[in-house]
Amino acid sequence: xxxxxxxxxxxxxxxxxxxxxxxxLVAYAFSADRIPFQWGGFSLRWFAALAAxxxxxxxAFLSLRIAAGAASLAVLLGAAAGYALARFGRFRARPxxxxxxxxxxxxxxxxxxxxxxLLFVALETAIGWPAGRGAATVLLAHATLGAAYVAVVVQARxxxxxxxxxxxxxxxxxxxxxxxxxxxxxxxAPSLIAGWLLAFTLSLDDVVIASFVSGPAxxxxxxxxxxxxxxxLTPEVNALGAxxxxxxxxxxxLAAWLLAxxxxxxx
Amino acid sequence: xxxxxxxxxxxxxLLFVAAPAALLLAIALAESSPGVPPFRFAANPENFATLAQDSxxxxxxxAALRVAVLTASCCLLIAYPLALGIARAAERWRxxxxxxxxxxxxxxxxxxIAAWIGLLRDEGWINTILHALGFExxxxxxxxxxxxxxxxxxxLPFAVLPLYAxxxxxxxxxxxxxxxxxxxxxxxxxxxxxxxxxxxxAAGFLLVFIPACxxxxxxxxxxxxxxxxxxxVLWQEFFQNRDWPVAAALAVALLVLLLIxxxxxxxxxxxx
Numbered sequence: 001x002x003x004x005x006x007x008x009x010x011x012x013x014x015x016x017x018x019x020x021x022x023x024x025l026v027a028y029a030f031s032a033d034r035i036p037f038q039w040g041g042f043s044l045r046w047f048a049a050l051a052a053x054x055x056x057x058x059x060a061f062l063s064l065r066i067a068a069g070a071a072s073l074a075v076l077l078g079a080a081a082g083y084a085l086a087r088f089g090r091f092r093a094r095p096x097x098x099x100x101x102x103x104x105x106x107x108x109x110x111x112x113x114x115x116x117x118l119l120f121v122a123l124e125t126a127i128g129w130p131a132g133r134g135a136a137t138v139l140l141a142h143a144t145l146g147a148a149y150v151a152v153v154v155q156a157r158x159x160x161x162x163x164x165x166x167x168x169x170x171x172x173x174x175x176x177x178x179x180x181x182x183x184x185x186x187x188x189a190p191s192l193i194a195g196w197l198l199a200f201t202l203s204l205d206d207v208v209i210a211s212f213v214s215g216p217a218x219x220x221x222x223x224x225x226x227x228x229x230x231x232x233l234t235p236e237v238n239a240l241g242a243x244x245x246x247x248x249x250x251x252x253x254l255a256a257w258l259l260a261x262x263x264x265x266x267x
Numbered sequence: 268x269x270x271x272x273x274x275x276x277x278x279x280x281l282l283f284v285a286a287p288a289a290l291l292l293a294i295a296l297a298e299s300s301p302g303v304p305p306f307r308f309a310a311n312p313e314n315f316a317t318l319a320q321d322s323x324x325x326x327x328x329x330a331a332l333r334v335a336v337l338t339a340s341c342c343l344l345i346a347y348p349l350a351l352g353i354a355r356a357a358e359r360w361r362x363x364x365x366x367x368x369x370x371x372x373x374x375x376x377x378x379x380i381a382a383w384i385g386l387l388r389d390e391g392w393i394n395t396i397l398h399a400l401g402f403e404x405x406x407x408x409x410x411x412x413x414x415x416x417x418x419x420x421x422x423l424p425f426a427v428l429p430l431y432a433x434x435x436x437x438x439x440x441x442x443x444x445x446x447x448x449x450x451x452x453x454x455x456x457x458x459x460x461x462x463x464x465x466x467x468x469a470a471g472f473l474l475v476f477i478p479a480c481x482x483x484x485x486x487x488x489x490x491x492x493x494x495x496x497x498x499x500v501l502w503q504e505f506f507q508n509r510d511w512p513v514a515a516a517l518a519v520a521l522l523v524l525l526l527i528x529x530x531x532x533x534x535x536x537x538x539x
Contacts, residue, residue, distance in 0.1 A: 004452045007355065010348020015367060017345065018423065021382035022371045024392065028385070037385040037392045080276050088269060097273075100280040103288075106529045108481025110498045111518045114505060115287035118294055118515065121304050144283040205376050208483055212505075225377045229488050233384055241378040248373045252366065 026245055029238035036233045046239040053236060056224055063221040066135055067203035070142035074199040075192055077143065078150025083188070085151065086158035104148040113212030116141045120213060134218030141213045142206065146199025150191075153198065157191035158184075295515040306511045314516035324500065324517070328524065331496040334486075335479035338418040339472045342426035345419070346471055350430040351460070354437075365431075372424050380488055383417050384408060387489075414490035418479060425478075426471035433467025434460070466535055473532040481521055497521055 024037065029047070033040025050056065081101045085094070104112055120130055120137050130137055165187070169179040207222035214223065228237060295314055297306040318324045353364045371379060386392045387407040394404050407413055437460065445455045461468075483498035490496075497517060505514035 004351075004456075006452070007348050007351045010345070011352030014345050014349040014352075014423075017420070018368065018371050021379060021386055021420070022374055025378065025382035025385065035390060037388075038390070038395070077276055077279055080273065084269075084273050084276070091269070097277070097280070100284045101276075103284050106477055106525070106532070108478060108498065108521060108525070110481045110483055110501050111291070111522055114501070114514060114518050115291040116283065118290045118511070119283070119287040122290055125304070140283065144279070147279075201373060207377060222375075222377055225381070226484065226488075229377065229381055229384065233381060233388070237378070237381045238385075241374060241381065244378065245370075245374050248370065252370070 022241070022245070025238055025241040029235065029242035031235065031238075034235065036235045036238055046235040047243070050236045050239040050243070056221065056236070056240070059219050059221040059224040062135060062218070063204055066139050066142060066218075066220060067200045070139045070146055070203045071196045071199035073139070073143035074146025074150050075196045077147035078195055078199075079154050079188065079192055081147065081151040082154025082191075083158065083184075085155045087163065101148055101151050104145045105152070109206070109208035110212075112145065113141070113209040116144070116209070117212040132217070133213055133215035135214075136218075137213045137215070138210045138218050138220060141209050142199070142203040145206070145209065146195075146202055149198050149202065150195030153195045154188060154191045157188060161187055291515050291518055294512055295519045297512045297515075299510050299512045304511065305509050314512050315520070317513065318516055318520055323495075324497075327495050327497040327500040327517075328520070330494065331480050331482075331498065332524075334415065334418065334482075334494075334496060335476045337415055338422060338479045339426070339475040341415065341419045342423050342475045343430075343468055343472055345423060346426040346430050347468075349423075349427050350434050350464075350467075353427075353431055354435040355439075361435075368424055368427060376421060376484070379420060380417055380485065383413070383420065383489065387413050387416075408489065409491050411491060411494060414486055414494055417485040417489040418482060421485060422475040422479060425474040429470035429474060430464060430467040433464045437463055466538070470532065470535045473528050473535070477525055477528055477532065480525060 028037050028039070030042055030044070031037075031039050032043030032045060078101075081097070084091075085098065085101075088094070091097075116137075117133075120133055123129060124131065166179045166183050169183050170176060174182070205222065207220075207226045210218075210220050210223055211226070214220065225237065225240075228234065293308065294306055296310055296312065298309045298311055298313070299305060300307045349368065353361055353368070356364055384391075388394070389404050389406060389408070391408070393407060397403075397405060441459050441463070442455050445459050450458065481498045481501075482496065483502050486494050486496050486499050487502075501514050501517040501521070504510045504517065
């Protein structure tokens, strides 16, 4: 099919705009110069500096733990919600349920962060829990946000397939639970994995909500980065960008390899 | 059985979505007072009156709206050739191109801002090049332009994806028919592709506009100090002035402002 020259030029420029800053960030991670984005010869010193930076390392591990926990909780909640939205028909409370599960998708981050903080403060005053804020409150907030996304992904996946398969299984005598386990669950599986990854990356990327609901003991990696960027750039940030891009690329390559169609007889 | 199944989800949503929203409204009506936490419950619409009368807050809302409209418009402008280009690429190129669209996105929002800071600073990449060519240093960072650039870069995929979803399903026969009847490429775009892709463009616009209205991080890290958008003002009222009731009132007002775009977006999604 013919493709307009303008479209092609726009495509190239658009991708250039998206990629150029990221590529430069990564390229200058290998520069020896102490000023970021200045070339001072090839060096890995900023990766060593990054590895030795305890504040960033601690924050990175904390962020990974929070993201994994929040994503897992989000999948449990979001899968149940998405299943209900796709399979329960028009139950009476559906409009309210849909509104509540979807709200975090459309609320500005400052609103979500502030309102959840107000809740945690009110709960602490009323029942003494959560005593102080930190990793746990960030995890709860991120799980709520992630569940909204998981519900959408799961609902979309289930909406593609009719109930007929599950009904056929039950007509053939399968217990509803068996039908769920052998038909519905495998059907949902890709959306559960996609939802988990989505919730995980959302949590790793969030600085606004975390800043509101966290306390002194819960400084996540984005919070550290944000305060670093306020003071000015260091080449360690470039090194961090290179490491993260490499990790994301690795995960993508792994996913492509796992999901690639295999030839018969290869497993 | 169904009720028991959904009970934990209901409890979670009531506790972590409905209750915070109710509290936000309650504290927007509260009075600020020294103490921990720094407010006293009341039924006092004073905070909303302040927002409506004080030109500082009005200006914050207008500035946020302006930046959000500009960001969403620029995103759409860049998104059209991207979405069309990906949709018209050969089948085997589409998935790699979509991944290339999302990969910078996955490197993290703050790292992409860091990259722009590195490029735009006075000692940054662009000014170094300008110096080498014999020009003076141009202040690029901490300007309205830098802020807009950062926001367009951050939100671009949100505009491309809904647009791509629509244009990928357009029948190429329609454009070919227009071409056979003698329409120029520009006329084909304006009379065929643009009207047919309008729902996708509207969804993409709103998907950028809605979060951009409350944006805090990019104005803070890339914008000029005088760019006091509502997200930034809310943050300062809360963290610096410790005026929780005014911050809550700002959040409620922002939500009310966004109700119409959110409702529009949900109608577009329901029609799909």
